[in-house]
Amino acid sequence: MSEPLLKVRDLRKYFPIDSPIPFKKSNQSVKAVDGVSFDVMPGETLGVVGESGCGKSTMARLVNQLISPSSGTVEFRGENLIGMDAKKLRETRKSIQMVFQDPYASLDPRKTVGELIAEPLVIHRIGDKASQKKRVLELLEIVGLSHYHAKRYPYEFSGGQRQRINIARALVLNPDIIICDEPVSALDVSVQAQVINLLKELQREYNLTYIFISHDLNVVRYMCDRIAVMYLGKIVEMGTYKEIYENPKHPYTKALLSAIPKESPHDNKERIILKDAIPNPIHPPTGCHFHERCPFMMDICSTKIPQLLDTGNGHIASCHLLKEH
Amino acid sequence: MSNELLKVENLEVQFKSGSTVTKAVNGVSFTLNRKENIGIVGESGSGKSVTATSLLRLIPTPPGNISGGKILFEGKDLLTLSDKEMRDIRGNDISMIFQDPLTSLNPVFSVGDQIMESIKLHQKVSKKEAKQKAIQMLQLVGIPAPEKRLNMYPHEFSGGMRQRVMIAIALSCNPKLLIADEPTTALDVTVQAQILELMKKLQDEFNTSIIMITHDLGVVWEICHKVLVMYAGNVIEYGTVEEIHDQPMHPYTWGLLDSQITESVEDHEMLTTIPGSPPDLRQEIKGCPFAPRCSYARDICFSKAPEMVEVKEKHFVACHFQTKETRLNRKERSTHVRAVVKS
Amino acid sequence: MAESQAILQTTDVVETNERSLFRKLIRNRFAAFGLFIMLLLILTAIFAPVIATHSPDKMNVTKTLLGIGAEGHLLGTDNYGRDIFSRLVYGARISILVGLGAVLFGAVIGSLLGVIAGYFGGKFDSIIMRIMDGLSAFPFILLAITLMSVLGQGLMNVIIAIGIGNIPGFARVVRGQVLSVKQSEYIEVTRSLGAKHSRIIFHHILPNSIAPLIVYATMSIAGAIISEASLSFLGLGVQPPTASWGSMLQDGKNFLVLNPHMATIPGLAILITVVGINLFGDGLRDALDPKMKV
Numbered sequence: 033m034s035e036p037l038l039k040v041r042d043l044r045k046y047f048p049i050d051s052p053i054p055f056k057k058s059n060q061s062v063k064a065v066d067g068v069s070f071d072v073m074p075g076e077t078l079g080v081v082g083e084s085g086c087g088k089s090t091m092a093r094l095v096n097q098l099i100s101p102s103s104g105t106v107e108f109r110g111e112n113l114i115g116m117d118a119k120k121l122r123e124t125r126k127s128i129q130m131v132f133q134d135p136y137a138s139l140d141p142r143k144t145v146g147e148l149i150a151e152p153l154v155i156h157r158i159g160d161k162a163s164q165k166k167r168v169l170e171l172l173e174i175v176g177l178s179h180y181h182a183k184r185y186p187y188e189f190s191g192g193q194r195q196r197i198n199i200a201r202a203l204v205l206n207p208d209i210i211i212c213d214e215p216v217s218a219l220d221v222s223v224q225a226q227v228i229n230l231l232k233e234l235q236r237e238y239n240l241t242y243i244f245i246s247h248d249l250n251v252v253r254y255m256c257d258r259i260a261v262m263y264l265g266k267i268v269e270m271g272t273y274k275e276i277y278e279n280p281k282h283p284y285t286k287a288l289l290s291a292i293p294k295e296s297p298h299d300n301k302e303r304i305i306l307k308d309a310i311p312n313p314i315h316p317p318t319g320c321h322f323h324e325r326c327p328f329m330m331d332i333c334s335t336k337i338p339q340l341l342d343t344g345n346g347h348i349a350s351c352h353l354l355k356e357h
Numbered sequence: 358m359s360n361e362l363l364k365v366e367n368l369e370v371q372f373k374s375g376s377t378v379t380k381a382v383n384g385v386s387f388t389l390n391r392k393e394n395i396g397i398v399g400e401s402g403s404g405k406s407v408t409a410t411s412l413l414r415l416i417p418t419p420p421g422n423i424s425g426g427k428i429l430f431e432g433k434d435l436l437t438l439s440d441k442e443m444r445d446i447r448g449n450d451i452s453m454i455f456q457d458p459l460t461s462l463n464p465v466f467s468v469g470d471q472i473m474e475s476i477k478l479h480q481k482v483s484k485k486e487a488k489q490k491a492i493q494m495l496q497l498v499g500i501p502a503p504e505k506r507l508n509m510y511p512h513e514f515s516g517g518m519r520q521r522v523m524i525a526i527a528l529s530c531n532p533k534l535l536i537a538d539e540p541t542t543a544l545d546v547t548v549q550a551q552i553l554e555l556m557k558k559l560q561d562e563f564n565t566s567i568i569m570i571t572h573d574l575g576v577v578w579e580i581c582h583k584v585l586v587m588y589a590g591n592v593i594e595y596g597t598v599e600e601i602h603d604q605p606m607h608p609y610t611w612g613l614l615d616s617q618i619t620e621s622v623e624d625h626e627m628l629t630t631i632p633g634s635p636p637d638l639r640q641e642i643k644g645c646p647f648a649p650r651c652s653y654a655r656d657i658c659f660s661k662a663p664e665m666v667e668v669k670e671k672h673f674v675a676c677h678f679q680t681k682e683t684r685l686n687r688k689e690r691s692t693h694v695r696a697v698v699k700s
Numbered sequence: 701m702a703e704s705q706a707i708l709q710t711t712d713v714v715e716t717n718e719r720s721l722f723r724k725l726i727r728n729r730f731a732a733f734g735l736f737i738m739l740l741l742i743l744t745a746i747f748a749p750v751i752a753t754h755s756p757d758k759m760n761v762t763k764t765l766l767g768i769g770a771e772g773h774l775l776g777t778d779n780y781g782r783d784i785f786s787r788l789v790y791g792a793r794i795s796i797l798v799g800l801g802a803v804l805f806g807a808v809i810g811s812l813l814g815v816i817a818g819y820f821g822g823k824f825d826s827i828i829m830r831i832m833d834g835l836s837a838f839p840f841i842l843l844a845i846t847l848m849s850v851l852g853q854g855l856m857n858v859i860i861a862i863g864i865g866n867i868p869g870f871a872r873v874v875r876g877q878v879l880s881v882k883q884s885e886y887i888e889v890t891r892s893l894g895a896k897h898s899r900i901i902f903h904h905i906l907p908n909s910i911a912p913l914i915v916y917a918t919m920s921i922a923g924a925i926i927s928e929a930s931l932s933f934l935g936l937g938v939q940p941p942t943a944s945w946g947s948m949l950q951d952g953k954n955f956l957v958l959n960p961h962m963a964t965i966p967g968l969a970i971l972i973t974v975v976g977i978n979l980f981g982d983g984l985r986d987a988l989d990p991k992m993k994v
Contacts, residue, residue, distance in 0.1 A: 251618055
């Protein structure tokens with residue numbers, strides 16, 4: 033078996049909260065990411081799903097070191113990125129690129145598309161002007177735009193086209209892994225399908241590895257090989273997409289899947305309707321964070337935090353119900 | 358009392374900016390019966406939200422302007438009413454909820470004040486009665502401890518809770534029609550399921566008709582009886598949800614249905630997409646607005662705009678070509694589309 | 701392929717930024733008027749020797765306090781018999797020099813401080829902005845007077861003194877702008893690409909903060925021209941006999957009853973210039989607003 037490309041172990045990020053009393057250090061914090069571990073194999077797509085506030089976007093920024101974690105390790109090709117010296121980190125990060133959610137906000141409005149796509153090359157001083165230009169034109173072609181688009185400004189493009197520009201920029205340094213943070217959620221359905229097809233084609237063509245973050249379970253199922261479900265900063269379930277969709281173990285995963293809107297007007301699906309919304313992350317519930325909303329709550333759930341258990345087929349989940357099996 | 362609640366005929370809305378005129382809505386017609394829900398679907402810029410807001414005459418004028426058509430609500434044409442008469446209808450007979458529940462609530466008033474305001478605006482009740490009614494409404498939309506929550510402010514509520522408050526305000530005067538503009542788009546899936554469940558429950562209780570504006574066909578299947586598919590300001594297909602889902606006839610509706618990722622999409626097959634992007638509404642559109650993106654388009658499509666035709670009972674389509682090919686199921690459709698594209 | 705074909709069809713042609721900016725500006729009648737005033741002022745300053753009918757400093761004791769139009773003096777003469785029109789024309793040079801110089805000085809230093817405060821935040825922000833608060837706690841003219849008495853007189857020092865007074869305003873405007881631009885997703889994107897701070901600041905943050913800066917600078921020019929006039933009026937500005945609008949005003953005040961146009965003419969010049977610049981600044985602000993369409 034090949035080595036994992038990315039190895040994340042016990043990653044944590046606690047954001048301190050400002051104390052209401054001035055000059056006094058607060059000891060409260062939001063545990064945005066609270067002990068997350070996973071591997072990403074070369075060429076695979078790992079999906080991360082969860083509702084807003086579950087920490088999935090923070091996790092993405094920890095993996096590529098946009099923010100530094102409170103503790104934990106992120107190993108890329110066997111080398112820990114955390115605490116790596118700045119020069120080497122810059123070099124390593126060329127292989128880890130990111131595509132962001134908002135196609136309108138993620139492009140500098142005062143730069144032409146050509147300048148935007150060439151920017152990573154300029155930053156890392158790769159090639160001369162002519163070779164950079166050649167690479168830009170090549171990439172425009174790859175993502176389905178045309179060479180004359182290089183001279184245009186972002187506001188002249190539609191949402192889907194802008195996301196193509198973002199993808200081109202992420203590809204320019206030939207990365208190994210691209211972290212996609214909700215890359216299609218701001219797009220209309222028909223455009224969404226275009227962008228997803230493009231991502232899939234590129235993966236096949238350039239043997240890319242993706243971490244694909246989304247709240248849309250249908251998109252994740254379609255895109256990903258394995259899926260991690262996050263709830264309040266923790267991974268509560270992880271497995272192959274088949275396992276997660278056909279044999280979900282955690283009640284939260286079951287509720288998420290059942291909340292997907294109907295496929296047709298003839299559908300009569302049974303719903304698990306959860307109570308309330310995600311609790312306040314400053315004071316998460318004791319024990320299992322999900323217990324207050326869980327339809328299968330037991331006494332132990334409010335006192336003891338469940339551990340991730342291996343249930344076979346590379347499928348892990350953290351729920352006290354699973355212990356009994 | 359006739360069963361027909363709302364009849365929209367040939368509604369046209371334009372936006373003017375300098376010398377350019379944007380035809381945002383271009384001849385929309387539909388009817389809505391009592392206790393019936395209609396979905397208006399389309400992508401951004403299709404005119405679905407403008408249609409909804411112009412029903413209440415809420416589009417900003419200028420630059421917007423309802424330039425033609427009729428909006429018959431219980432037989433009265435809303436476009437001929439005075440501003441005062443229109444105000445009496447808003448919130449009372451027809452109310453509206455919006456996509457972003459945070460910006461549609463006023464941050465400086467308590468939630469209770471805002472519900473009571475809407476009640477007192479349209480009903481002659483004392484302050485005490487209004488408060489009673491407000492508590493009752495909050496309870497109805499599933500907000501726990503409503504007496505306590507009444508004095509809280511919008512920022513103290515979660516997104517789902519705020520949308521519940523919006524629904525409470527909208528339903529506080531027992532409207533006959535509720536217009537919901539993407540009410541669940543900003544919410545998480547689990548909360549969306551809660552809200553849709555709530556809307557269905559309340560509809561039974563209040564006998565309200567709902568116009569649901571959405572880009573998510575799943576929401577339409579969930580809650581609507583009829584659906585109106587809009588493209589570039591035009592209605593291109595209109596019928597019952599079963600008809601539209603099982604036998605869509607307009608190539609754009611096919612594309613819309615097929616580009617949704619559902620469980621039936623196989624693992625590593627490519628998704629069906631609609632190539633290109635919607636037309637610029639500031640320019641005069643000749644012929645069918647979808648023609649430039651349509652794989653079936655022929656000469657006539659670029660020169661003559663198709664009429665809305667009733668192809669089957671209660672199933673209208675605006676397309677020049679209604680052939681047996683349109684009776685295909687999804688799988689057959691996609692092979693067929695590919696064959697056409699190749700040839 | 702079909703996909704990219706369709707994309708080609710739908711992208712519309714848009715004119716370049718600069719052309720539409722100028723067009724937007726000209727369409728606004730007030731801004732066009734402001735622009736006209738400014739151009740007039742600049743041309744007057746450049747071609748002063750050609751325009752002026754007399755030497756501005758040449759005294760003629762036989763022809764003091766002449767009225768408007770008398771004996772070939774377009775706007776009359778002052779108490780030393782100097783031609784008022786010629787002094788006005790040469791005074792425009794001083795006004796332009798001080799207006800542009802002081803604003804440039806204030807803008808460069810203020811923006812730099814504002815960028816540092818806004819971008820790095822924390823301690824930098826606290827220290828820089830508290831100093832700025834301290835500077836702006838003094839009334840502007842008092843600050844300028846204090847600085848002039850420390851620096852000594854002379855045109856260069858007038859520019860520096862007024863420039864220092866302008867620093868806090870620029871620092872605040874730029875800091876606010878940087879704080880909001882810093883939040884944009886494209887800044888995070890650039891960071892994720894591995895860019896250094898200098899690149900983020902000079903290639904992304906500054907270009908996106910420039911619009912309000914330009915508007916603020918334009919408006920400040922008017923203020924600086926008034927400040928120069930005030931300083932000269934108080935006798936702390938440019939030294940006699942050099943003509944400046946402020947010093948002309950100062951000379952005129954003693955003859956307000958006898959010969960009122962000696963004071964009112966430079967006063968009017970200041971008024972028209974300031975109004976013109978402000979109108980231009982207003983128009984520029986509207987034209988730079990991306991929400992305004994051509």
